[in-house]
Amino acid sequence: MYTIDELICVCISRQIEDGELVAQGMSTPLVAAGYLLAKLTHAPNLTFISAIGQTFCQEFAPLGLATVENLWLRNGLFTINFITGVCDFLPRYQPKEFFRPGQVDPLGNFNNVFMGGSYAQPRLRLPGSAGIADVTVYEEKVCLYVPRHGRHTFVPQLDFRSGVGHVPERTRGSGPRYLVSDLGQFDFGGENGRLRLTTHHPGTTPQRIQAKTGFPLALAPDLHETKPPTAEELRLLREKIDPLGIRTLETLRGAHRKAKLRQILAAEKGILGRG
Amino acid sequence: MQDKLVDLTAVLPLIRNNQTIALGGMTIYRRPVAFVRALLQRQPRPQNLTLLTFTAGLASDMLVGGGCVSHVRTCYFGLESFGLAPMFTKMVENGRLTIIEESEASIACGLRAAVGQLGFIPSRAWQGTDLFKVRPDVKTIIDPYSGETLTAFPAIQVDVAIIHVLKADRFGNAILGGNPTIDEMLSNVAKTVILTAEAVVDKLEGPVELTGLPVTAVCHQPNGAWPTSCYPAYPLDGEEILRYIDACNAGQFEDYIFER
Numbered sequence: 001m002y003t004i005d006e007l008i009c010v011c012i013s014r015q016i017e018d019g020e021l022v023a024q025g026m027s028t029p030l031v032a033a034g035y036l037l038a039k040l041t042h043a044p045n046l047t048f049i050s051a052i053g054q055t056f057c058q059e060f061a062p063l064g065l066a067t068v069e070n071l072w073l074r075n076g077l078f079t080i081n082f083i084t085g086v087c088d089f090l091p092r093y094q095p096k097e098f099f100r101p102g103q104v105d106p107l108g109n110f111n112n113v114f115m116g117g118s119y120a121q122p123r124l125r126l127p128g129s130a131g132i133a134d135v136t137v138y139e140e141k142v143c144l145y146v147p148r149h150g151r152h153t154f155v156p157q158l159d160f161r162s163g164v165g166h167v168p169e170r171t172r173g174s175g176p177r178y179l180v181s182d183l184g185q186f187d188f189g190g191e192n193g194r195l196r197l198t199t200h201h202p203g204t205t206p207q208r209i210q211a212k213t214g215f216p217l218a219l220a221p222d223l224h225e226t227k228p229p230t231a232e233e234l235r236l237l238r239e240k241i242d243p244l245g246i247r248t249l250e251t252l253r254g255a256h257r258k259a260k261l262r263q264i265l266a267a268e269k270g271i272l273g274r275g
Numbered sequence: 276m277q278d279k280l281v282d283l284t285a286v287l288p289l290i291r292n293n294q295t296i297a298l299g300g301m302t303i304y305r306r307p308v309a310f311v312r313a314l315l316q317r318q319p320r321p322q323n324l325t326l327l328t329f330t331a332g333l334a335s336d337m338l339v340g341g342g343c344v345s346h347v348r349t350c351y352f353g354l355e356s357f358g359l360a361p362m363f364t365k366m367v368e369n370g371r372l373t374i375i376e377e378s379e380a381s382i383a384c385g386l387r388a389a390v391g392q393l394g395f396i397p398s399r400a401w402q403g404t405d406l407f408k409v410r411p412d413v414k415t416i417i418d419p420y421s422g423e424t425l426t427a428f429p430a431i432q433v434d435v436a437i438i439h440v441l442k443a444d445r446f447g448n449a450i451l452g453g454n455p456t457i458d459e460m461l462s463n464v465a466k467t468v469i470l471t472a473e474a475v476v477d478k479l480e481g482p483v484e485l486t487g488l489p490v491t492a493v494c495h496q497p498n499g500a501w502p503t504s505c506y507p508a509y510p511l512d513g514e515e516i517l518r519y520i521d522a523c524n525a526g527q528f529e530d531y532i533f534e535r
Contacts, residue, residue, distance in 0.1 A: 026302060026330065027355040052304065053454050065356060066510040069304060073453040073506050081455040082301075082329055086383040091399070113376065119409055121370035125363075127353035130330070131379035134400035162378075164403040171423070172399065249356055258517070261357065265513040272510070 002229050004182045005030060005247045006237055007201060008145065010229040011180040012098060013037035015143060019045045023095035025130060026051050029063055029246045030147060031098045032071070036060060036241045037233060048072075049095055051130075055079045063242045065264050067272070086131065096141035099163065100250075102126045103155045104144060106194045106215045108165030108176040110136075111158045119160065129162035136163040138172040147250040149181035151214040154195075166193025182251065183209045185226060190218030199226040244268055276446040276487065283310065283494045286469050287317045289435060295325040295348075297465060299438030299458040300503065302332035302355050303511050305451070307439040309499040310334075310471050315341040315532050325375075327433055329382055329457045333503055333516060336360040339372065340528045348375040348431070350382055357516050361523035376409045385431035386457060389464045395427040402426060436465035439500045441508060443472035444479040447490025453506045455484065462489050471496035473508050 012034025016022060020043065022035050039046045039060055048057045052069055055076025064070050080089055101110035112132055116123025136142050142163075146153050166175040166188055175193060179186040183204050190196040196218035200206050202225055210217050229237075237247075244264045252260055290296065300306040311334045314321065323345040328335055331352040338344050340362030352363050366372040377385075380400035388396040397416055402424065407413060416427040438461065441452030449470055451458060462468050468490045475495045499505070502512035502519070522531040 026351065027353075029356070052301070054456070064510075066504075066513045068356075069454060069504060069506045069510075076453075079453070079455060081459060082379065082457045083383045083387060083460050086379045087387060087396075087398070113405075117368075122368060125352075125359075125367040127359070128349065128351045128376070129378050129404075129406070130351045133378040133404045133406050134380035134398070137402050137404070138399050161403075161405040167403060169403050171402070246356070257358075261513065261517060265517075 002234055003248070005147070005251045006229055006234060007226065008147065008180055008182060009033040009037055009237055009247060010233050011185055011226065012145065013041065013233070015178055016043050016046065016096070018043040021047045021049060021093055021095040023097040024048060024050045025097065025099065028098065028100065028250070029242070030145065030250045032063055033237060033242050033247045037236055040236050040240065041233065049089070053079070054081055054085050062240065063244065063246045064268060065244065065246050066268055086134065090131070090135055091138065094139050094141060096143065097135065098143045098145050099132055100145055100147070101153065101163065103153060103158050104146070104179070105155060105158050105165065107167060108144070108188050108193065108195065109158055109161045109167065110144065110163035110165065111160045113160040113162050115159050132163040136173070136175075140174045142174070142176045144176050144179040146179065146181040149183040149209070149212050151212060154213040154215065156215040183212065187220070189220065194218050196220050197223060199224055201226045202228055278445045279447050279487070279490060279493045280445045280475060281492050281494060283313055283471070283496060286492045286494060287314055289467055289469065289491070290314060290321045292322045293324070294321070294434035295327055295432065297327045297433045297436040297461050298334050299436060299456065299461055300500070301454055301456045302330045302351070302353070303357070303503045303516065304454050305439050305500050305505050306332060306334040306503040307437045307471050307499065308334045308337070308501060308503055309496045310437050310439070310469070311337050312532060315343070327431065329379070331363070332360065333519065336362045337532065339363050339366055340523065341532065344372065346373045346375055348377050348382070350377045350379050354516060354520070357513065358520065361520050362528060376406055378406065381413070381428045382431065383457070384428035386460045386464050388428065388430035389432055390460060393430060395429050397425040397427055400426055431464070433461065433465040435467040435469065436461040437469045437471065438462060438485070439471045439496070439505065440473070440485065441505060442474045442476065442479070443470050443493050444476050444487070445493060446478070447485070447487030447493050448479045448481070448483040449485040449487070450479065451484045452508070459485055465489070467491045469494065471499040473497055473499060473505055
């Protein structure tokens, strides 16, 4: 048995090639766990670059919450700063990166600025575009992930476009190439770069995924079931990479999420106290 | 060199209405929280500040919640894994805060332009996005060599930068302790630079991460970043961040600020 957060981590891990440079944004433990899983399995020569710490890093360390900086600051091989990172290193090295959209449209344009209402007085203000409005313009290796697939996220029309997808005005880069949600995996191989379902996760069906998507989905000709995690992948995730279960924070909501936060902090404090 | 070590209360009057204030650190890491709390306890509080920060988190949410901020310039405002920033989110949804929408590149280029005494820095960022619709002041420019359309990010001027550091000397030379973010750039762009430091020594031998040259004042402020982290001195205090969020959601922001 496995949980959906574990399947998402495994799907992310399988998108990583050995020798790649991968970037990680803030508050994305599913992505961090996926990268580390790739590092411990098929991609030992992975290099990470992180928003937190602005370090290049080639070593493994388990995920932390209060100690989230340890992964990057204790093991950092080389430190830049955010100005150099944004202006020079991201355009030069173009790492693979997974972004979590607030809204995504059929062409892979996405929104992390606001939802509903108007820009001046939104129904929900999101944290903002961070580097999304920058790198999606020119990068080749943009990927997306959606921990809770629903019509509020997969919308026919965005409230605001802060990430650029497969649009005619694009002059560089490729637009997102891959998307994983808690229901399936997708590429943008539909007509004119439309979102296309390539695998459905075990326990769900293409019909159910379509029903939870706010626009018609293209279906890949060889659409099949997602390959479940192996026993070894699960062992690495649970025992080595993320024993505190920080990755689950991205799939939980409300009171469950807050309870999990407190549980993780208490467990982490216990580890710090001992160590 | 001039001895710049002063008490925190001596630097609070440096913050005046209508200024652009920058906070060092990042989201919930190495933020000048003790400074912000002291500023909120000052009477009267500053008004109509423009808050500039790379990623806004706990300290920024406190300044916003305290009613000091009219404009926010940041590429991210939230508490990372701990959720949305409660006071910011509420104020924006009530239409009480003007956001000058930024991204990583618009801030990075804007500060690079300012430090280099230029009007703008060109970039590929934002092309094809809706950011221009909410930032009509940001213009495009044609690359005179290739003909490519680029974004001309305008210089960003800062009146006062407040940066929390791991260790400083009396002259303002400082060690950040990791997570350099944009603090060195802020120190060179701001007209006034205030350092709060976990530890102050007479003289750092170097190499240092911030030069004291542009620094105005150094304040000794142990635990000055708490409950955000100050690596490697202490990790972030997640329980306290949750307590802050609960207090805000219960309408007890002011009680929280005056607790200590």
